[in-house]
Amino acid sequence: MNRPTLKLEKRLAPSPVMVFIIPLISVLLALLLGGIFLSLTGQNPLAVYAIMFTDSLGSKYGFTETIVKAIPLSLTALGVAVAFKMKLWNIGAEGQLYMGAMGASWLPLTYPALPVYLMIPGMVVLGMIAGGLWAFLTAIPRAIWKVNEIITTLMLNYVAILWVDFLVFGPWRDPLGSNFPITAPFPEAARLPEMFNSRIHAGLFFALALAVILTIVFKYSRWGYSINVIGSSERAASYAGMNIKRNILWVMFLSGAISGLAGMAEVSGIIGRLQHGISPGYGYTAIIVAWLSKLNPLAILIVSVLFGALQVGGYAAQVEGVPAAVATMLQGMILFFVLGGEVLTNYRVVLVRQKGEELRK
């Protein structure tokens, strides 16, 4: 019995090197595995990756498009991160984004003549309230009867998407839109200004400002402190006299409101009307982004750009005849490797010889 065996040994403290290296290696491994898959489908993986890179980060147009995608991604990711901080698993950012878009659209569709200084703030507030209330619907049963919020937020996504479909196919449909499921275009006053000669719109500032505000709230505010305590241990929180139910309601509302703001930014900044299919699943990708960023608001900004680039690169690859699913596949693989790699931050692999001496590896 002299066969050496591998075993995991718990580290005394998480390795700081690994915390940094693992996301990097995970991305590389995901690219490698994705490359194998691509070559199996008869593509040249290097060529595909080259196209994906130049069309997303390697050219001015590509980069601005990447930022355009990163805006709703980072907003929804910030939204879910707020809830995740308190261990409320809000996976309904997609639905909250749709409801936010709907709430914001109501104003220009109903009062198209409002001046810009009333129109934009009004849309922001309405979008946030609509998204927030949508999440709040699930917070009430969660707070009172402990109804699992994962199920309720997920199910309400479908309701929200179908509800917006109902509006754009029905009562809100543009009579001049030749029967397309779209509303009338918004007046100029309801459009967020575009910048840098591109489609990048002022929603970028929403994301930047919120990331900074949330960082401050979580690090330095009294409320952020109590959210941290509740998220770490509900029993300790009630022992300390914190009101858990009230915080569940507030946090879910805030989480939904931020995703609602993402919806507002999409209809006001990009599309200029409400229509069928306004999001290619930002609210779901947001969960991955928030998780990879370890719920750190500033990290969310960076990871959102990476995922925005993946999405834009995916579209570019599609033009070259590569399945669109490649980008989604890579997203999934990155998460997969990061989660798997996390074991290595807390454990190390040791080679054990039967005699008892250990060979560190």
Add this chain to the structure above:
Amino acid sequence: MNQVIVQLQGIVKKFPGVLANDHVDLDIYAGEIHAILGENGSGKSTLMSVLAGLYKPDEGKILVNGVEKKFRSPRDAIDSGIGMVHQHFKLVEPFTVAENITLGEKQTIFGLSGKKLKASINELGKKYGLEINLNAKVWQLSVGEKQRVEIVRMLYRGSQVLILDEPTAVLTPQEAAELFRNLHRMASAGCAVVLITHKLNEVKAVADRVTVLRQGKLVGVLQKDQINPKEMVRLMVGRPVTMQYDRELAVAGEVLLELDKVNAFNDMGLPCLRDLSLTVREGEILGLAGVSGNGQRELAEVIAGLRRVESGKILLNDRNISNLSPCEIIDLGVAYVPEDRLGMGLVPELNAMENLILKSYRQPEFSGRWFLKPQAIKQNAEALISQYQVNVTSLTQPVKVLSGGNLQKLLLAREISSSPKLMVVIYPARGLDIGATEAVHKLLLKLKIRKTAILLISEDLDELFRLADRIGVVYSGQLTGDFPVEQADLEEVGLLMTGAHSARERVNDNEPAHT
């Protein structure tokens, strides 16, 4: 002396960052009761787990009857006649006693004729005074009976050496005495009994020899005539420790806390406090004895506002505080040290600074309307940590890495620094070593001198008799005894803990001269 059954030679066991056993030698003789004594983390449980086949030693040899053995699993150890009864019983609750005893054996109750099997178990039981009803389901048994099942199971499997890990931790004094009588019988029948413990009086009462470990090293082996508490403590702790505290008896102040016929339900919705009434005065420690699970935790939670009072009143300074929110009760000056230090008393993921403001973060001292005051929070933590001698390597490290003693000191530092009027503490020294226990006890006595009313809930009668001014007994959600400590009698308190309601009257009838 009898013959050696087991020899451990130069046992070394390493865990990441810890040398749990450092070249430990140990001989175990047939017919002896051998106590392994040591503080938490001294390596006594590790050493016994090595002997019982749970851990593989990194170095060293195990010899059974002179033959070297390599145990790959507890099964190998059992086959060599070494059985261990763990602190947490490993029984299948819905099964009968007989099924549990034969569980995992090749000849099960179905194979061998049931009657024959039961007869042989019964014979074993009679031999050692361990009689049990083989047809009872395990969940119906008391803790003491479950322990007996574990012991019989090991004997039935032919154990020559029986290792018991802190066997009295969950027993009443009467049950413990019974256990010790049985252990003596086993020893005189030729078995070796190994007792892991940190209770000195037990060692003195039953052990023939004592092996003392400190920080993984063997520091001494005492023969029966050398066993005395002072020497054992010196070996265990490495320095002399005061066994008795100088304490001032309470100058009975005003009644601060009064519970009047309080009723409450437990988590399963069953009544757990039944018309419970008690009072605690300023500057007084009321020690509540009781076997855990008799409503102690619920009592503490009801006072802290964490559990609903169904009926009855809780008065603090004559003000009814029943069913106020935990927050209001904290602000009225009620401090609470829960049994669950990490997870309730302290937040595992947060650091010492954050944990020290857990209850006071709303106070203007530590926060404004919106923002925390990081400078004040840091200074507070630094001051408390040095004042209460909490051993933390850094202020920003999550508290979950701290030892039990340091967690308890941190928790007490926070609760005491709020200058409470009432302090509710539950099992304050559970799982702490002698050094930490002493520190915690001294803090409580100091707090008492500052006129705080203290409700001390504990299972450890030594602790209660050393600290309390009055001793109460809680059984099945009721207060079944309440004596000034000078008049309290250890045996009587023990009887009341088991539910013997009329103990006092009976004692008085039989022995009119009893003091």
